[in-house]
Structures are given as C-alpha cells and as structure tokens.
Amino acid sequence: MARGNTRQRIQDVALELFGEQGYEKTSLREIAERLEVTKAALYYHFKTKEDIIISLFQDLTRPMDEVIEWGRTQPKTLDVKLEILRRYSEALIGAEPLFRFMQENQATMRELSIGEMFKERMHAMVDLLKDPDSAMSDRIRCFTALFSMHAGMFVLKDMEGDPEEKRTSILEVANDLVVQAHRNSRA
Amino acid sequence: MARGNTRQRIQDVALELFGEQGYEKTSLREIAERLEVTKAALYYHFKTKEDIIISLFQDLTRPMDEVIEWGRTQPKTLDVKLEILRRYSEALIGAEPLFRFMQENQATMRELSIGEMFKERMHAMVDLLKDPDSAMSDRIRCFTALFSMHAGMFVLKDMEGDPEEKRTSILEVANDLVVQAHRNSRA
Amino acid sequence: MARGNTRQRIQDVALELFGEQGYEKTSLREIAERLEVTKAALYYHFKTKEDIIISLFQDLTRPMDEVIEWGRTQPKTLDVKLEILRRYSEALIGAEPLFRFMQENQATMRELSIGEMFKERMHAMVDLLKDPDSAMSDRIRCFTALFSMHAGMFVLKDMEGDPEEKRTSILEVANDLVVQAHRNSRA
Amino acid sequence: MARGNTRQRIQDVALELFGEQGYEKTSLREIAERLEVTKAALYYHFKTKEDIIISLFQDLTRPMDEVIEWGRTQPKTLDVKLEILRRYSEALIGAEPLFRFMQENQATMRELSIGEMFKERMHAMVDLLKDPDSAMSDRIRCFTALFSMHAGMFVLKDMEGDPEEKRTSILEVANDLVVQAHRNSRA
C-alpha cells in the first residue's frame, strides 16, 4: 500500500467523481469509500470539500497560466495569436477532466470561489486574441474560439472519430475564427 | 390570492431558482417558501422534483421543435440553412432561461431524462445544417454554430452592449460558420 | 358505471389492499386510485381511515356472532362443541380476507378499537369450548384449536393441496384438540 | 455515558418499540429520542431501518438454527422429535420479543427480507418433525405444534398463570400433536 500520497489520491478520485456525477451529487462518503479510508481522513488532508476542488484547480491550470504569461510578452501579430491557440489547446489536454467538470458544473462554479478565477483567465485570453478596437462580432469570434476549445472535447465525445483528430479539427475551426477576427479588425 | 395558476407560478419560480443556484442546490422548500405555499402543495401539482423541470423543458422547447419540423420539409440549400438559423435564434429568445439552466447544469442534465431529449434535438439540428458527406471540421462548424447560439446569450451577459445587438452578432458568427461548412462540402 | 355502490366498492378495495400490504402501508391515495375516484370521495363515505376498517369488521363478523349466540343457548355437550367448531369454520370462509388482515396486522389491531372487540369474541368462543374448571393445558387446547382455524387458511397457503381439503383437515385437528380437552376435564 | 455499546442499545430499544407499536409505526426519531442520541447516530450503526431488524433477527435466531442443525444429524425417532420440540421451546425463550414482533407484523414481514428467512426455518422444522409420507392432517399437526409454540407465549399473556407453567403446557400440547402425527404415519 503506497504511503504519503493520500492527498494526491484524494484529488484523483475526487476529480473523477466530480466529473462523473457533478460536485453537489458527489459526497465525501463516496470519495472516502472508493479510497478505502474514512471520511475523517479526508479532513486531515483538506479543510473542507471546497478545498479539494480549489486545490485541483490550482494544480491543473498552471500550464494555462504559463501560456497567458508568455502571450503577454509577445507582439499582437496573427502568428502569435495562432501560436497562443496552439499552446492553449495543448495545455488543455492535461486539464481535460477539470474543464469537463467546470463546463458541466457552471451553476456550482458561480458560488465557488474558483468561478471568478476562471472568468478572469478567460478574459485575459480574449484580450490576447482580440485587438483593442475590435467590433463586437469579432470579440464574439474570439470568445467562440476559446469556448469551443473548452467545450469541444467532451461535447463531441459521442461523435465518431479519433480524439486527436477531433482536437486538431477544433483547433482548425478556432484558428479560422481568430484569423477572421484579426483580418476584420485590421481591414 | 390568485387561483388556478399555481402550477404556472411553480414553474416560473422553479426556473428562476434553478437558474440562479442550480438544480441540486435548489430545494423544494425554497420554491415553496418563495411562493408562500407548503412543500406539499408542490407535490399536488408535480409528482417529483424532476417532473417540474421536465414540464418546463416540454413547454419551452416547443418553438424549437417547430423550427426543426419546418426545416425537414425544406431543400438543403444555403438559404434554407440560414433561415433555419434565423428562426432558431428567435425561438431561443423565449427559452433563454431554460438554456442557461441546461448549459450550467450539464452534470445534472446527464442524469435527468431531459438530457437525452436535448441531445436528440441537437443532432436533429446538425443534420439539417450539415451535408451528408461533410468533413469532420465542417460538422464541427455546424456544431459550434449551434453551440455558440445556445451559450452565447448568457455567457456574454457581462460583456457590454445591447442584448439584441449581441444576439444578431452571434447569429452573424453562426451564419459565417455554416456558410463556410456549406461551401467546403460543395467544393 | 354502477351507481350508489361506491361505499361497498371502497370496502372491497380497502380490504384487498389492507390484506396485500398491511393497514399502515396502504394509503388512501392508493385506494382512491384503484377506484378511480379522488381521495376526497373516500371522505364523503367514511369519516376516517380507521372508519373504513371498523365498517369492514362489523359487516364481516356478523356470522361469527351468530355462532356464538347460538352456542350460548346450547348445553355444553361434546356434540355441541364440535358443532360450534363446524359452524365457526364455515363462518370463517366468508371472513377469510378479514382474518388474514387481522392475523397479519396484530400490532396495528392493538391500537385500533377493533382489537378489543376481537379479543372479547375470542374469549367468548373459548368459554363455549372449555369447561368451567378445565386445566390450563386444556384451555390452551381450546385456544390452539381456534387459533389454528383463524391462522391456518393463509399460513398454509403455500402448502400444496386443495383449499377445501385443507379447511377440513384443519377442522379435524381442531376437533381432536377439543375432544381431548373435553375428555380430560370430565375424567 | 457508556461507550461502545450504542449498537446494542439501539437494537434493544428498537425491538422494544417495534414490539409495542409495530415496525411501520415506530419511527427512527422515536428510537433515537428514547436513546438520547440523534437520528443520524442510528445511521452510523445501521445502514437502514430494515437493517436494524435484520440484525436483530440474525442475533436472536441463532439458538434455533442450532436446534435444527442438531436435529438433522439425528434419526427420525419419536424421542428425537420430542427432544427437538423441547430444545426448540427453550431456544424460543430468549427470542420471545422477536417472535412476538414477527407474529404481530406479518404483513410487514412479507415485504422484509427476513420474512423469507423465517419461512425457510419453519419448513426446516416441519421437515424434522413429520415423516416423508405423512398425510396432510399430520403435516398440519406438526405445523400447528410449532405455530402454537411461537404464538402461545404472548397470545396467552393475558391468561392468568405462571409463565414457565404456560410454556410447559404449550409444549405438552405440541408434544401431543407430534405424537399423534408420528403414530398416524407409522400406522
């Protein structure tokens, strides 16, 4: 029996169950049972239920923060924008379960403190992709691009086809949208 | 105290609260209290909690069904497709709170019977918009078009601008995506 | 649709359901639903739930009362005792569902006013069968005789064999017990 | 306040109340209140309400199982049969409250899983007492013997006399029945 990694195991199981059933419908009893520990053990590692998902959010969104930080140091050329999308799309792979969770538990997100954190990140990304004086429809294009990247992977889960192919198809559609927005605002 | 409209009032308040706090976190006690009736009164009008939202779904999605029915009788020209989008966008207006609810409670939707009903409707719409032999990226374009129409209205709620203008902007973006898909599949 | 017999129909369905599921677990809603009337209709015919079963008890135990009344006018010979058993066994046939109900809902009976009524009847029967100075084991024989007649029919339901044959077999065993008691007390 | 015996105390109080008022009419609130714990504490020790009485059944019927096991190893002589009755009668003493409960809540028993367990035990006992080719009336004698032993103790509670004397009187009547059945089948 592995030692000292209980905290990690709790996170894994929690994300799995939150994803399957939603945050509200997943009880600490379930998490504890699947791990074969007692509920009280969870409380040794995390102060509250919300604490568990906050910790997940912080751990899993670091790669995305890095994309944003990198983007901020770059000029607003089309090439950079597309590179941001590409990196973002890759960063999303590891965080898929978390995004699936966030996507599917938005009502819950709003009351949890991480809801705000996520919104800020989203706006930061849009700011990198759009130009300062973009028309509304172009801002919507950028939004839609990001949005479909977040949602795409699991919404399209029941569409036939190879996952990696789907990801690049989604990326292609997102690219198109950003290219369009870029051109419109420079026209 | 008004008579005979209790059922309707329950639906109204329920949709409001489900939208604000999510389905799981909204208790029947809350709904009853806001209506100043007892919980048992809710059970006179609806057999279960799930029954309440099923009834909402059925009542509010009728206009969309009509769009789909109409679309099925039409030829698959680009003009028809754009007309479908336009009508669908309009049909969505009245159902906004419901879609907001569904968008934000996807984890819950999966266990509720209306989850399936919704998926079917979505597929029916995509079938009207895409051509039989479309490439994956074009099917994704159609999906994304619909998806952003559903989600757009409330996701963009905190973006400044007139709601009606937003709606037409979203429609414009959706149009572009469908036009693109249409052209690709005929090329 | 028959008229004016709703009261009777309520009694029939109630006894059926009380027998199937027990008194506590049978709700007025169920009775009403099976009759295709509203709960409120039941309250037009009976003041309370308990009232329904009291009325059943009164209607169905009349034949037994008649046996007891007859027995009281007779001398305490063995022949009379056996005739009492025979008549009682026959009287039980029509009341089988009621006895099944009472047998299976004794805990409930104790709180319902008919519990007492039944006990009195039982003692009256034992008094007819035993002699004034019987030994305890002979009183128990009489008790057991009656008891097995009450319980026998449904307890033995899952034993193979013809129902009428079972009834006469039970009666035979009861006869033996009473004969034995009679002889002991005269020995 | 005593520790570590809460489970036992719950069982004791539950059996007492189930016996007094019936299973359905006894609420967990009542049990908890009488024990001066919260309802939730009951759920720490038992998964459901039914679980409480299952545990009681299992704990209290062990002595009877032992009688049956012993009986199976013995030849089917009359002496053995009477010894089985004697041991069974003794085993019943400790289980009196449980049998009282089962006797008085038969309607409930039918839906609870222990209903079946009990039926099997009853059949196993009859098989030990009757001979393979017994006539129906002899099988009924065996049944009646057992039945009156189960029911006798509490049904006769309001009959005057010493409890231990009652028990042996009942046993005597049961003996007679089994002797009779034994002789008939060997005649």
Added chain:
DNA sequence: TATGAATGAGCATTCATTCAT
C-alpha cells in the same frame, strides 16, 4: 356525490463537519 387545491406533521435518509483518541 363528488372534486380540486391545499395543509401540517411526519418520515427515512444523507450530508458536511467535528473531535477525542
């Protein structure tokens, strides 16, 4: 003879959380 609408009290069950050990 009924019904439609509602109530008040209650029930079994679940949950996040606490704390002494």
Added chain:
DNA sequence: GATGAATGAATGCTCATTCAT
C-alpha cells in the same frame, strides 16, 4: 496520519385530513 462516533441541518417525499365549490 488516521479512525470511531456522533451531530445538526437539510432534503425529497408521503400521508391523513380539510374545505370551499
């Protein structure tokens, strides 16, 4: 680094009953 035992608050739901119509 964990457990055993418990709590307080809540939840969805059901029930017998009432009463104006």
